[in-house]
Amino acid sequence: MHTVQVIGTEVLVVGAGFAGLGAAAHLRQRGRDVRVLERSAALGGTWRDNTYPGCECDIHPALYSYSSAPQAVWARGRATQPEILAHLHAFAAGNGLDDRIAYGTTATGCRWDETTGRWHVRTDHGPDYAARFLVLATGALNVPQIPRLEGSFAGPAFHTARWDHAVDVTGRHVAVIGTGASAAQVIPYLADTAGRVTLFQRSPAWVLPRRRQHLPLPHRARRTVEYWRGEALVPALTGSDRRLARLEARALRHLHRQVPDPDLRRALTPRHRIGCKRILFSDSYYPALARDASTVVTTPVAGLGPHGVRTVDGREHAADVLVYATGFRVSAALAGLPVVGRDGRTLLERWGRDGASAHLGTTVAGFPNAFLLGGPNTGIGHTSLLFMIESQLRYVAAAMDATDREGVTALEVRAAAQREFADEMRRRSTGTVWTTGCRSWYLDRDAVNRSLWPGSSWRYRLRTRRFDRENYTAAGPARRP
Known part of the structure; x- marks a missing residue:
């Protein structure tokens, strides 16, 4: 034995x-x-x-x-x-x-x-x-959390946490499902590299501009500054409607500055309170979505086809590569x-x-x-x-x-x-x-x-x-x- x-x-x-x-x-x-x-x-x-x-x-x-x-x-x-x-x-x-x-x-x-x-x-x-x-x-x-969708996609498909580096997205049409932190980071890259990008959005995220680092500071001083900058968000998240409204106004100003198209702005405007989901920080996410070669689809996803993603309105959106940015x-x-x-x-x-x-x-x-x-x-x-x-x-x-x-x-x-x-x-x-x-x-x-x-x-x-x-x-x- x-x-x-x-x-x-x-x-x-x-x-x-x-x-x-x-x-x-x-x-x-x-x-x-x-x-x-x-x-x-x-x-x-x-x-x-x-x-x-x-x-x-x-x-x-x-x-x-x-x-x-x-x-x-x-x-x-x-x-x-x-x-x-x-x-x-x-x-x-x-x-x-x-x-x-x-x-x-x-x-x-x-x-x-x-x-x-x-x-x-x-x-x-x-x-x-x-x-x-x-x-x-x-x-x-x-x-990785990958949604169960009817049908199957014939092209390369992977989650952001299992990125397939053997797949060359240069000049290809890439579909991205999900609008969390990983989507906000990868979409600017795809907008620069792929031929077209289609984002399937269930609900838009609140996005704030990146925090600026105005002065060089020693490590411990910078650590202290950044800690208390983060703690300053707590009153807004835990019950102060006035501070929450100010935070939302700041995010909306960021959206309006970076997205000139009113229809796209409307699609990217969240309908939940800021902080209810994770707040994103990015200066490049909105400009990537505002490009002519980018499309935001707000119609819910119904399933997959061999050559794209189907939405509940019966339309199939063509894609060569499918990326799940759907969290964990x-x-x-x-x-x-x-x-x-x-x-x-x-x-x-x-x-x-x-x-x-x-x-x-x-x-x-x-x-x-x-x-x-x-x-x-x-x-x-x-x-x-x-x-x-x-x-x-x-x-x-x-x-x-x-x-x-x-x-x-x-x-x-x-x-x-x-x-x-x-x-x-x-x-x-x-x-x-x-x-x-x-x-x-x-x-x-x-x-x-x-x-x-x-x-x-x-x-x-x-x-x-x-x-x-x-x-x-x-x-x-x-x-x-």
Whole structure:
């Protein structure tokens, strides 16, 4: 009988994107033995997968980096995908993570063993792992969402996150379905390169001009400036109608300046409140759509034909290449990874019944010594997600320290504390722009905000600056002295 090798480790991190690498570096700096599982052949997460032309981060790079590892050489107001990926490789090397990551290794199941007080993690092709602490850093934006459409398209078709660089779009007619951030970045490239571009738009996005960087500043000063510029958006998003109206007026001025055709302006004018979906920042998206060789189709898509896209009015719009800019299946990463807790139920089974929730977006009752990075209600719509992740990392490290200090096998959040946090998030989301009626991935099927933190990121930092031991109970077998 073949015996699968089991590797013991103190901390096992699943995922080697920004969050997973940050967790591994932070915990290693605190003396923890850490191993990382990465299903792909290389690190980087979303910045490894998204290689479409024009891919970049719309958060200023001074803020889109860990505070412990600033990237001072980024002088521009944005960083491209290759620059960010190179930074992640340098970050991993600088923190001694390269030999701690098992590449091409997919975690296929995680189970808490009450007898041993360990998380047992199976992989697709051994070895398996046994860990005191489990950190799930699988990310939310890594499984493409491709709409199910009747019919089939005969030409090349791919999602922006799976860009086919073997396809030459020069002079060809390219159809793009979707109007999110990836569409706003790739369409200017297509307008410069392709013969024609047709955008199929379900609902237009709010677009603001790119923020100007007027003065060169030292990295830490720039980081501070950019942080508070982002925080200035919070009152508008969380209930100030007057500030929201000013923000919308600014976006409409940007639209009017860049799109002279009144019919096209009308088609590109959103009908939902700004911030209800993700706000885009671009100076080139509108001019690309205003070109003679670009067309915006607002009639809903009905299906595909061999040579184009069919809309519900019966018309078939010709295309040579089809690009899906349709976002991601937010919970799909965890859907493929059963995480079985103390009572034998999986994390998604619990969430399917009660809705996705975690205490401070990080811990779940029934799952001792397990931590979610980027969990429910830790998303952010106005500033860098890395600020939130850094807050979580400090909290996670403090939880591990408390476990050691008390000599217990594990700590588990109380169900009542988790419910209270979920109720607070629902209550604080009432009256915010995210619950004003538009369809977005921020809301679940019951129109409850389970994605975003409904407030300023500094408030989350305050909530997680100490480990609230009173909301946890000891779990697992007694530890030997």
